[in-house]
Amino acid sequence: MRRIPAAPLLLGLAGLIPFVWGAATYLHDGLQAWGAAQLGPRFVGRDMPIFYGSVILSFMSGVLWGFATRASRGQAAAGYALSVLPALWAFFMTGGGPVSDGMNLIFGFAGLLLLDAAFAHWGLTPPWWMPLRVLLTVIVIACLAVGVFL
Template structure:
């Protein structure tokens, strides 16, 4: 596997900030209190993670759709079909309270990693793609787990 290019690595890591912030406000009550008072409740604990997680799953549907444009025939149709799953998952599965929604987002991100692997295996994603996606997904799952299990 080749090295992850600098720009996707930095931007991917920067994209983790809301997940990490949410986890920090779950485990640090003074930080959560400060954030709620100064930023609002939507930017504290699992709530920022749930909103942002739904956004990112939808974004990743677009990324997969872009990969599908490199395919032809039945593989392209399969790629386009698979590409919409993360966005639909986020839409339908993030209701019902923070614990259930957080758990469903965890399943959604794990499923997204499986889709990433399929597109990568088909040669539609860059060679370094899985190296980046495994790193980012592991951190997202750890952060979401704080909101679900703590």
């Protein structure tokens, strides 16, 4: 496993806070009541990771677009085309209710990991990219699964 630089690791882990918070407040009524009183009802429970997950999939489209700029010709065209898929997935596959939205985001993040692997295979990502993405994706999917399956 390649050593992940501190800044991307810490920022990536910080980016997990809304997912973990949403799962925790979904599982614990007292925490949900406190969070709703302090932050508002949109920022607790299983809806929280869905809203945030849609934003993150869109953000990751931008990250992949940036990696595509390192490619040339046909590979660049493929990279640009593939990079927009996570944002389109989030846009078209959410809005049907918390369980279907959660499932669709789980599939979206799993698909994003496949795109990450493709971009890494093409040599467009830093060497530490896949260890970071696997770690973050496992936690994101686990948090989304709380709202879908529990």
